[in-house]
Amino acid sequence: GAVVSQHPSWVICKSGTSVKIECRSLDFQATTMFWYRQFPKQSLMLMATSNEGSKATYEQGVEKDKFLINHASLTLSTLTVTSAHPEDSSFYICSARDEGRGIRNTEAFFGQGTRLTVV
Amino acid sequence: KQEVTQIPAALSVPEGENLVLNCSFTDSAIYNLQWFRQDPGKGLTSLLLIQSSQREQTSGRLNASLDKSSGRSTLYIAASQPGDSATYLCAVLYGNNRLAFGKGNQVVVIP
Numbered sequence: 001g002a003v004v005s006q007h008p009s010w011v012i013c014k015s016g017t018s019v020k021i022e023c024r025s026l027d028f029q030a031t032t033m034f035w036y037r038q039f040p041k042q043s044l045m046l047m048a049t050s051n052e053g054s055k056a057t058y059e060q061g062v063e064k065d066k067f068l069i070n071h072a073s074l075t076l077s078t079l080t081v082t083s084a085h086p087e088d089s090s091f092y093i094c095s096a097r098d099e100g101r102g103i104r105n106t107e108a109f110f111g112q113g114t115r116l117t118v119v
Numbered sequence: 120k121q122e123v124t125q126i127p128a129a130l131s132v133p134e135g136e137n138l139v140l141n142c143s144f145t146d147s148a149i150y151n152l153q154w155f156r157q158d159p160g161k162g163l164t165s166l167l168l169i170q171s172s173q174r175e176q177t178s179g180r181l182n183a184s185l186d187k188s189s190g191r192s193t194l195y196i197a198a199s200q201p202g203d204s205a206t207y208l209c210a211v212l213y214g215n216n217r218l219a220f221g222k223g224n225q226v227v228v229i230p
Contacts, residue, residue: 006162034218043123043208043220044163093162095218103216104150105170110163 003027004096006111013084013118021079021114023050023094029074030096032103035067038091038113047092050077084118091115121146121213125221133229138196140224142209147190150216154183154194155208157223163208167194199228 003026013019023033031052036044048069049057056069066088068080077096081088093113097106122145132138142152151170155163167176167183169192175184180197196203206223213219 032216041222041225043222044210044218046217091160095163104212107153107165107168108210108212108218109165110155113160113162115160 004094004109004111006094006114008114009112010115011117013116015085015118016083018080018082019084019116021081021092021094021116023077023079023096023111025075025096025098025109028096028098028100030077030099031074032096032099033071033077034095034108035069035077035079036093036095038093044093048079050079052077081116084116086118089116089118121149121211121217121219123209123211123219123221125207125209125224127224128222129225129227131227131229132199134199134201136199138194138199138203138226138228140194140196140207140209140226142192142194142221144190144192144211144219146213147187148213149187150212152183152185152192152209152211153218154181154192155210157206157208159206166207199226201228201230204228 005024007022033050035047050069050071052071058064071077094111154166169176169185182195185192206225208223210218210220
């Protein structure tokens with residue numbers, strides 16, 4: 001089945017530094033990928049939609065200058081948390097669909113998630 | 120705005136019992152509904168996808184029903200096993216191809 005791979009699975013960084021998280025679709029192409037944030041015992045919150053070859057679309061309240069998204073190819077999207085602070089500590093998950101079968105007809109697949117801890 | 124609610128938030132059952140997890144959504148104009156499993160500290164694993172035109176889907180011990188008009192879905196897990204312990208998330212695809220998630224049903228199956 002379709003697989004989405006996310007790396008790293010966890011990262012600890014110092015306050016003020018930047019962290020890059022990668023999301024890859026392994027056996028299908030995706031012009032659109034999605035980045036979510038999840039707080040403990042809460043539902044996933046969509047942060048932004050990553051669009052291959054164009055700018056990402058950010059949800060209301062998400063700082064685009066803090067959460068930089070790049071979707072340089074049909075199989076790779078990256079999320080960079082810039083100048084990270086402790087309040088950015090969270091679980092970040094990416095998602096993609098095999099668009100060749102139609103977005104509304106296919107499952108959404110998720111990466112393994114990245115636990116970011118800013119100290 | 121689409122809102123998804125999952126009840127109960129948490130439940131514990133003895134091994135062998137059937138599990139019934141409920142999901143409700145406020146806007147019936149959905150494209151599909153998907154059930155996921157999430158283990159602690161992990162990503163989401165897709166369990167079942169139900170298209171808006173379908174009423175149920177089955178995979179092994181799992182069966183999910185969809186009543187779009189009333190905004191409800193139910194996930195049944197037959198003969199539960201300790202390995203079924205996890206959080207189960209319901210999500211609906213709606214609007215501009217957005218997914219709206221519930222907060223999940225946290226399940227513990229007691230050996």
